Amino acid sequence: MSDPLDERDVAGEPLAVVARAAGPYLEGLGERPVHDPAQDVLLDELGGPLPAEGDGAVAAVERLVRVGTGAATHSSGPRCFHFVVGGATPAAMAGDWATSLLDQGAGLWVLSPFAARAETVVLGWLKDLFGLPASFGGVLTPSATLAHVTGLACARYWWADGYGVDVTSRGLGGLPVMPVFSSGLVHVSTRKALQILGCGRDTLRTFARDDAGRVDLAAMEAALERVGGRAVIVANLGEVNTGDSDPIDELADLAERHGAWLHVDGAFGMFAALSPRTAHLARGVERADSVTADGHKWLNVPYESGFSFVRDPALLSRAFGAWGAAYLPDADDERINYNMLGPESSRRARALPIWATLRAYGRDGYRAMVERHLDVALHLGELVEAAPDLELLAPVRLCIVCFRYRPDGVPEHRLNELNAHLGEALLADGRVFAGTSTYRGMTVFRPAPLNWRTTKSDVELLVDVVRELGADLNG
């Protein structure tokens, strides 16, 4: 029989198994395909019935590491451009291991002043990095989706309060539908957050003046007037097809004029604030009432890592505090209980990898990384424009390049199907990952280079592989 109690004097051994595998894995990650289909047979080793007699920690972890280093998607390597996927910097990765090593209950100050302090420190550093006022409240979340839930729960509290209803205790019963307005750039996760909050995913109204989804400010303003300003505006900083952004400053003006709530989705786009080359895109975000960003994308912290910032810190505890409005911690109160400021109760110390990576590379290191990615994206855009069989579909503004395969002689009505097949072929090939999406009715690729390891040669390979597989399909 295997019992963890028998392992207490050798409890570091299974960790040593992981640590021994880590060096070769991380050092070889740059050479690996993103996914090697030949390794999928290893997945069978995960199966079988629940063992009655356990293997013991070392054998179990050895198996897990062997299967994982072979069959996992090596998406933290330099050539996973699918969706918007970051990597894990060496410091963030080690900080994440430290999180498990120390296993802090990071919801309550009394359980871990260390975790609470680290969270307060990193939230301060992140506000500084993003140019948000230090007076904003904040909380770390598992993702941008949960950061939307956090920020929009505060918006919902504020909005219901306007009807004299404490939504935290009473719920939404009897209230009208909360008006939520955005542009066509809005991400599906905003709708999901509204759905979770009981506001309904399809109540969000978009105001777009073109098929790229750019905001129609006049139409939105007219709608704001109709609801007397008591509405939530969602501004999008970094859209997932093209990297486009709403004019945050102008939406902040609208919100201010009408007394509306401004929520900004800066899941990855918030990092535009780090470089003078792109900071104009983020201008106005400091005027928002709530802001969402992700750690597991452009910050290159392991999953799961997101942040929510809210202008009025008291609203976080009103929306989530277990004992309601009586408990109002200051933004920098060291005895802060972070599980009263967000949707989670028990939670891990997800500040630690963020702390490690910001401490390791600092503002300048992150600015350099963001600018390297801007250069890589521009380079990819140039390669696409120079290739006779590729078509660039939007200007490269941030870290996403939107294009499609368009060889001579293929009629427009066949291009979507061809690109969809090419997308499947690319994922099956596995050397580089990039997925397809729909943009202005077209099936497109929208690779997002934002892994710390990625350099120009990685996107050169992407272009070569897309053209090679495209020629095979079209030949």
Ligand SMILES: *Cc1c(COP(=O)(O)O)cnc(C)c1O
């Ligand atoms: C990825 C993304 C989200 C959702 O983030 P998760 O961390 O996956 O929940 C929201 N908005 C934008 C713009 C994104 O790119």
